[in-house]
Amino acid sequence: MKRTRNFDGMVVTINGTSLIKYMIAGILSLLFVFILSAALTSVRPEYRPSSPSVYYLADGIAGGAFLQMLSSENHYFQAALPEEKQPQGLSPAAFKLATSISLDDPRSLLGSELPGFSLYDTEIIVAGKGSNYTNVPVESAPPQEDLIKARKASIASLEEITKKDKPDSAPPLTTAGRKAVFLYSTHTTEAYKPLLKSNKAVDVTLVSKILQRDLISKGIGTEVSGTNVQDIVEKRNWNYARSYDASRPVVMEAMKKDKDLQYVIDIHRDVGKHTAVIREKKYAQLAFIIGGKNPNKEYNIQVAKDLHSLLEKKYPGISRGVFLKNSKGSNSLYNQDVSKNALLVEVGGEENNLPELEASAEAMADVFSTYYWKRNGAEAQ
Numbered sequence: 001m002k003r004t005r006n007f008d009g010m011v012v013t014i015n016g017t018s019l020i021k022y023m024i025a026g027i028l029s030l031l032f033v034f035i036l037s038a039a040l041t042s043v044r045p046e047y048r049p050s051s052p053s054v055y056y057l058a059d060g061i062a063g064g065a066f067l068q069m070l071s072s073e074n075h076y077f078q079a080a081l082p083e084e085k086q087p088q089g090l091s092p093a094a095f096k097l098a099t100s101i102s103l104d105d106p107r108s109l110l111g112s113e114l115p116g117f118s119l120y121d122t123e124i125i126v127a128g129k130g131s132n133y134t135n136v137p138v139e140s141a142p143p144q145e146d147l148i149k150a151r152k153a154s155i156a157s158l159e160e161i162t163k164k165d166k167p168d169s170a171p172p173l174t175t176a177g178r179k180a181v182f183l184y185s186t187h188t189t190e191a192y193k194p195l196l197k198s199n200k201a202v203d204v205t206l207v208s209k210i211l212q213r214d215l216i217s218k219g220i221g222t223e224v225s226g227t228n229v230q231d232i233v234e235k236r237n238w239n240y241a242r243s244y245d246a247s248r249p250v251v252m253e254a255m256k257k258d259k260d261l262q263y264v265i266d267i268h269r270d271v272g273k274h275t276a277v278i279r280e281k282k283y284a285q286l287a288f289i290i291g292g293k294n295p296n297k298e299y300n301i302q303v304a305k306d307l308h309s310l311l312e313k314k315y316p317g318i319s320r321g322v323f324l325k326n327s328k329g330s331n332s333l334y335n336q337d338v339s340k341n342a343l344l345v346e347v348g349g350e351e352n353n354l355p356e357l358e359a360s361a362e363a364m365a366d367v368f369s370t371y372y373w374k375r376n377g378a379e380a381q
Contacts, residue, residue: 125290125301126308128321129276136323137270137287137346171219173373178260180372181215183208184225185267186247186335192269194353204267207347207357211267214365220372223258225250244331251335263372264342266334273351276317283318283363284348284356286311291334291344292326299340307343310367318363320346 122136185204195206208224215222232246233239247266255261274285288304290297304322311319326332336342347360 122327123292123324125322125324126305128285128287128308128312128319129317130320137289137320171217174219175221175260177221179221179223179258180260181220181222181263181265181368182225182251182254182258182261183212183222183265183267184227184229184247184250184254186229186243187268188228189230190269191350192348192352192354192357193350204269204347207269207361208267210358210361211365214362215368218365218369220365220369221260223254223261225254241331244333244335248335248338251338255338262339262341264335264339266342266344268344268346269352270346270349272349274320274346274349275352275356276315278315278317281359282356283315284352284360285318285320286348286360286364287320287346288322289334289344289346290322290324291332291336292324293332294334294336296337296340296342297324300336300342303341304343307367307371310371311363314367315363318360 124136185208188203188205190204192203192206212222212224227247227250229243229247229250233243236246238246251264255264268289270287274287276283276285288308290300290304294300301322301324308319308322334342334344336344345364347364348357
């Protein structure tokens with residue numbers, strides 16, 4: 001259908017059929033966008049596509065600047081700005097949107113220029129003594145073949161190392177046979193070199209067993225996963241980066257099987273050597289890692305901060321702090337979306353020895369029991 005109009009000698013032809021087609025196409029496009037948005041937001045968090053630039057833009061905007069943005073449309077929000085806080089301009093946010101560079105963080109520039117630098121793109125939530133951006137925990141490299149062989153050859157020594165005489169008296173509080181804590185390791189082949197040299201158990205499985213022993217001595221029922229996650233990765237021919245995909249079903253199955261499990265802790269070790277000397281005794285330092293892609297991260301951060309605070313009071317210097325990871329170089333979820341009480345704990349580094357690891361496990365069990373009984377309506381005695 002065409003309509004023709006004559007305006008001072010100029011002829012304008014309007015094709016009504018084409019106009020209707022354009023309108024229908026526009027409506028269908030909007031419907032497609034809404035349906036696609038609904039589909040993308042309904043999938044599991046780890047499979048959702050995301051833009052790091054947009055995420056970091058929103059994450060990096062200061063509270064005052066964000067309130068200013070809101071108050072530009074609704075002046076009611078101006079009342080929430082502290083009187084002593086000067087209004088912040090939006091130029092830094094606009095600059096970050098255009099360039100993905102934060103003026104307050106030079107790592108945003110270096111990370112895009114230096115290969116591998118994004119691995120260190122970690123936010124320090126709480127810094128322990130000596131912790132800074134030069135020594136934040138990092139994802140360890142895939143295990144070497146000789147370490148894997150050594151692990152298989154020496155795994156039997158776990159039972160010998162973790163043996164301990166029963167305490168003279170029963171703990172004043174117990175979980176009455178219930179398992180409240182689940183310990184596992186995604187990187188089961190992360191090794192401790194001093195143990196490898198002594199031909200003993202060489203990986204973080206040892207730490208889980210020792211921690212289980214000490215938690216039970218405090219009356220807290222604890223289960224340790226018997227699954228070698230790296231065997232799953234190897235059998236499925238996955239690369240090392242997919243280790244958390246392999247450990248996820250292990251955690252989900254444990255929680256499904258036992259509804260009493262309240263805390264899920266993934267035990268790792270960092271690179272290097274991390275030792276604290278407290279009252280003339282050496283401890284392997286602990287670090288709490290939180291995944292930035294985890295929807296439960298605020299809850300998990302609070303648990304980690306509480307434990308860090310308790311550790312600092314009783315064992316000053318043992319905790320390296322609480323770290324938030326959300327970069328292309330890390331998993332940034334760590335299966336922590338399965339529980340608000342899920343943690344990833346780095347226990348020492350590859351150079352720490354057995355006495356240091358045992359001391360730290362005992363300290364962790366001591367502090368965790370205080371925290372646990374307080375949250376469950378009773379003070380640990």
